[in-house]
Amino acid sequence: MSATNTNSESSSMKIKPQISCPHCWYEFPTDKILFISESPDLIGDSKLGDSDQLRFLPYRFSIGGAAFDSHGVACHKLACPNCHLQIPRPLLHMSSFFISIAGAPAVGKSYFFASMIWQLRKTMTRDFSMNFTDADPTLNKRIREYEMKQFMGGDDPNAPVAIEKTDIQGDIYNNTLIGGHLTSLAQPFSFTISPLPTYPFPKQVTNVTQAVCMYDNAGESFLPGADNASQPVTRHLATSDAILFLFDPTQDSRFKNACKKTVNDPQMNASMGGDVRRSKVNQSTVLTEIITRIKTQSHLAADEKIKTPIIIVLTKYDAWNQLADFPTYNNPWLRAKKIPTSVYDVNCVNEYSQILRKLLLDLIPDLVGTAEANAEKVTYIAVSATGTPPEIGMPDNDGKRPLLYRPANIKPVWVEVPFFHAQTLAGKYCVPVVTKS
Numbered sequence: 001m002s003a004t005n006t007n008s009e010s011s012s013m014k015i016k017p018q019i020s021c022p023h024c025w026y027e028f029p030t031d032k033i034l035f036i037s038e039s040p041d042l043i044g045d046s047k048l049g050d051s052d053q054l055r056f057l058p059y060r061f062s063i064g065g066a067a068f069d070s071h072g073v074a075c076h077k078l079a080c081p082n083c084h085l086q087i088p089r090p091l092l093h094m095s096s097f098f099i100s101i102a103g104a105p106a107v108g109k110s111y112f113f114a115s116m117i118w119q120l121r122k123t124m125t126r127d128f129s130m131n132f133t134d135a136d137p138t139l140n141k142r143i144r145e146y147e148m149k150q151f152m153g154g155d156d157p158n159a160p161v162a163i164e165k166t167d168i169q170g171d172i173y174n175n176t177l178i179g180g181h182l183t184s185l186a187q188p189f190s191f192t193i194s195p196l197p198t199y200p201f202p203k204q205v206t207n208v209t210q211a212v213c214m215y216d217n218a219g220e221s222f223l224p225g226a227d228n229a230s231q232p233v234t235r236h237l238a239t240s241d242a243i244l245f246l247f248d249p250t251q252d253s254r255f256k257n258a259c260k261k262t263v264n265d266p267q268m269n270a271s272m273g274g275d276v277r278r279s280k281v282n283q284s285t286v287l288t289e290i291i292t293r294i295k296t297q298s299h300l301a302a303d304e305k306i307k308t309p310i311i312i313v314l315t316k317y318d319a320w321n322q323l324a325d326f327p328t329y330n331n332p333w334l335r336a337k338k339i340p341t342s343v344y345d346v347n348c349v350n351e352y353s354q355i356l357r358k359l360l361l362d363l364i365p366d367l368v369g370t371a372e373a374n375a376e377k378v379t380y381i382a383v384s385a386t387g388t389p390p391e392i393g394m395p396d397n398d399g400k401r402p403l404l405y406r407p408a409n410i411k412p413v414w415v416e417v418p419f420f421h422a423q424t425l426a427g428k429y430c431v432p433v434v435t436k437s
């Protein structure tokens with residue numbers, strides 16, 4: 001019996017014949033997928049080490065589709081035959097959408113990622129009759145912790161908190177043996193999108209149901225030389241459906257000098273003090289490095305353009321909004337007249353993208369040049385993960401004064417928009433879209 005039979009646990013949905021591992025990108029026939037033993041005595045795996053549960057190719061299954069390990073315990077979790085890391089079950093039967101979040105250190109990737117997921121969970125249900133949820137809550141533990149910290153705090157949402165710096169080691173990277181070599185791989189965060197009973201287009205249910213995988217690397221991993229054979233931690237860039245390149249205007253002196261009104265943010269105003277983290281490398285250089293990696297891994301010639309849509313996400317909009325002359329900054333989705341859901345307004349986002357492009361051409365032309373010379377589809381979107389500047393905390397043991405937020409004050413702005421836009425550019429729609437007014 002092949003492992004394909006085992007997946008009748010999700011019997012109402014069709015299993016894909018071939019899948020791609022979200023950790024190591026190995027493509028394999030689905031019936032070669034491994035199971036993760038659940039017997040407490042079957043500890044120790046040939047690729048992951050002595051403390052992980054054994055991975056195995058099963059031959060005995062329960063009627064419900066669980067696999068029995070050699071101690072007769074029913075097992076439900078799946079793993080890749082190449083890297084042995086866990087694969088969330090929805091990837092087996094849902095169409096998948098991969099997004100890479102990239103950018104230099106301290107540009108706001110982790111805050112943005114947490115805000116985007118927090119808002120998508122709410123917006124998808126409230127405005128689009130869809131459920132956006134974790135594909136496997138244990139694998140998404142870290143993003144859940146970020147969300148809880150950023151939006152709920154501990155017991156007191158008025159107590160200041162900070163998301164810690166993303167480590168280049170640690171729990172967002174997994175170590176495994178590939179081809180006999182110890183290799184670090186980035187942890188994907190996986191979600192599912194599925195229609196609620198109130199969803200108004202029953203014929204579209206299969207098309208809009210999706211598994212989404214996203215990656216939050218440490219910024220250091222995007223610096224020249226940081227991705228290599230033993231640490232291919234940013235290989236997802238070449239296989240993703242869209243790339244969100246986060247650019248932080250508060251780290252660019254040209255942007256800062258253009259802001260004539262004083263801003264109450266230590267990232268814009270050095271005289272306020274505070275331990276402001278900054279990238280040591282120019283952000284356009286990081287974009288060049290990312291483009292080089294994608295072209296090398298996709299075997300593109302230097303003068304060929306990347307087809308994957310690139311969205312330049314300008315972060316910390318709350319700190320520099322005096323420079324962007326938008327008519328309004330309401331959410332770009334409208335309640336439809338004839339259906340009980342909203343529709344995403346692509347025109348509005350494209351129009352605002354042009355306004356930001358013009359601003360960037362004035363202030364940071366090299367960023368626009370690098371992106372547009374190398375990618376077919378480039379869009380510019382401004383977001384604020386927090387909607388408000390950080391405050392400066394009390395000195396820590398090293399005398400440093402951290403930048404903190406009170407969860408009760410956080411009001412994200414446009415953080416879902418890069419996700420919706422990435423989907424429309426990649427031709428995978430989970431929400432209805434209006435393209436003409």
Ligand SMILES: Nc1nc2c(ncn2[C@@H]2O[C@H](COP(=O)(O)OP(=O)(O)O)[C@@H](O)[C@H]2O)c(=O)[nH]1
Binds near residue numbers: 112219383403
């Ligand atoms: N003003 C402002 N600051 C932000 C925002 N998002 C993040 N920050 C600050 O930017 C710093 C770096 O954020 P982080 O998400 O850790 O950056 P990463 O290294 O790219 O993951 C933190 O000190 C935050 O206080 C935002 O939307 N507005």
Ligand SMILES: [Mg+2]
Binds near residue numbers: 109111166217
């Ligand atoms: Mg981070």
Ligand SMILES: [Zn+2]
Binds near residue numbers: 022023025084
């Ligand atoms: Zn794998």
